[in-house]
Structures are given as structure tokens and as C-alpha cells.
Amino acid sequence: GMVLLVDDLDQQQRLGNVGKSPRWQIAYKFPAEQATTRVESITLQVGRTGVLTPVAELSPVSLAGTTVRRATLHNFAEIKRQDLRIGDTVIVQKAGDIIPEVVEVLPNLRTGYEQEFLVPEVCPLCGGQIEQKEGEVAIRCINSDCFARRVRQIEHFVSKQGLNIDGLGPRIVELLLQENLIEDSSDLFGLAAADLADLPGFKEKAITNLLAALKASQQV
Numbered sequence: 001g002m003v004l005l006v007d008d009l010d011q012q013q014r015l016g017n018v019g020k021s022p023r024w025q026i027a028y029k030f031p032a033e034q035a036t037t038r039v040e041s042i043t044l045q046v047g048r049t050g051v052l053t054p055v056a057e058l059s060p061v062s063l064a065g066t067t068v069r070r071a072t073l074h075n076f077a078e079i080k081r082q083d084l085r086i087g088d089t090v091i092v093q094k095a096g097d098i099i100p101e102v103v104e105v106l107p108n109l110r111t112g113y114e115q116e117f118l119v120p121e122v123c124p125l126c127g128g129q130i131e132q133k134e135g136e137v138a139i140r141c142i143n144s145d146c147f148a149r150r151v152r153q154i155e156h157f158v159s160k161q162g163l164n165i166d167g168l169g170p171r172i173v174e175l176l177l178q179e180n181l182i183e184d185s186s187d188l189f190g191l192a193a194a195d196l197a198d199l200p201g202f203k204e205k206a207i208t209n210l211l212a213a214l215k216a217s218q219q220v
């Protein structure tokens with residue numbers, strides 16, 4: 001987008017401000033680029049608080065400079081509101097030019113082979129119990145030992161919004177859990193070089209860097 005402004009200082013002063021917003025300046029955002037594609041399937045992600053988020057798996061489509069293969073569907077109520085079905089042709093765009101989302105379903109292009117998406121009765125990743133609290137849209141996995149929940153919780157802990165531990169991305173977090181080297185976030189600080197030596201992709205420099213980043217993050 002762009003910012004449009006009056007560049008005459010006298011006119012700026014005469015126009016004045018409303019609170020912190022100058023009357024002589026306005027932001028203009030171009031409309032989001034949109035594309036049409038097909039929903040191949042709908043998968044589910046489990047967040048750190050257990051919320052199940054449906055994701056549309058799309059036929060690859062070029063959108064705003066990248067190839068988009070997935071788009072958030074936000075929640076199950078949104079699927080119902082849009083009457084979205086597996087196999088539907090849809091219009092997608094990037095929310096804020098970043099996150100792909102489905103903005104419209106094109107039911108007139110249906111062939112009759114589309115399938116309705118059924119809300120699961122258990123967590124699709126751990127098989128644990130799910131629940132929907134009264135007044136909430138979100139459906140959650142309430143199994144505290146759900147592997148996906150533990151991965152997301154530790155990812156959040158080490159992310160830039162958390163302790164900002166450099167070199168500890170989602171793939172490594174998942175690997176450490178799979179290898180039973182950690183069970184929760186606190187176990188990260190007990191890791192030693194010998195624990196990491198046999199992991200794939202961990203050479204001496206990578207081990208040294210990760211241990212140094214963990215040590216540095218103890219002083220936040």
C-alpha cells in the first residue's frame with residue numbers, strides 16, 4: 001500500500017489532528033490478490049492449548065509471489081458457515097499479505113463428488129478426548145500428554161515471543177521429544193553434548209551453538 005499526505009506545512013497545521021491521527025495523512029492499502037483453486041482435503045492441527053484448527057490442503061496455486069498449498073479455515077463453525085466441502089473450488093487470498101485463507105466457496109462449480117467434512121469425535125493426532133465449552137467456538141483436545149500439544153507448547157516457549165532460543169526450531173523440538181530427550185520445556189536446560197551427538201544433522205558446531213544459545217537464554 002501507500003501513505004497519502006498533504007505536504008504543505010501550513011495546510012497540515014490548519015487540518016490538524018484527531019487525537020493521535022493527523023487529518024492530513026491517510027494509509028491506503030491495495031486490495032489483496034486472490035486466486036482460485038481446489039480443496040483436495042481438510043487436515044487438522046493441534047495448538048499448544050489443544051485447539052483443533054482445520055486446514056485446507058489445496059491444489060498448488062501462485063498467489064502474491066509464492067506457491068500456496070495450504071490455507072487456514074479458522075474453525076469448524078467457519079466451515080459450516082461457508083458450507084465448504086472437500087473437492088470444492090474456492091477463492092483464496094493472503095490475510096495481511098501473509099497467511100493464506102479461504103474467502104469464498106464457489107458452489108456453482110460443484111460436480112456432485114464433493115464430500116462434507118465431519119467434525120472428529122476424538123483428537124485426530126492422539127486419540128484423546130475433545131470438548132467444546134459452552135459459548136466457545138473452539139474445540140479442544142484435553143489430553144495434556146497429546147504429542148502435538150507438547151510440541152507446540154515447547155515451540156512457543158523457545159520462539160521469539162518466548163525465550164528466543166536461536167537454532168531451536170520446530171523440527172528439532174519434535175526430534176528431541178521423539179527421542180525422549182525431553183518431556184517439557186524445563187528439560188531443555190539439562191541437555192548435554194552427549195545427548196545431541198547421535199541425532200541426525202547435529203555436528204559438533206551445531207551442538208556447541210545450541211548449548212550456547214540455551215545457556216544464554218537462562219539470563220532473560
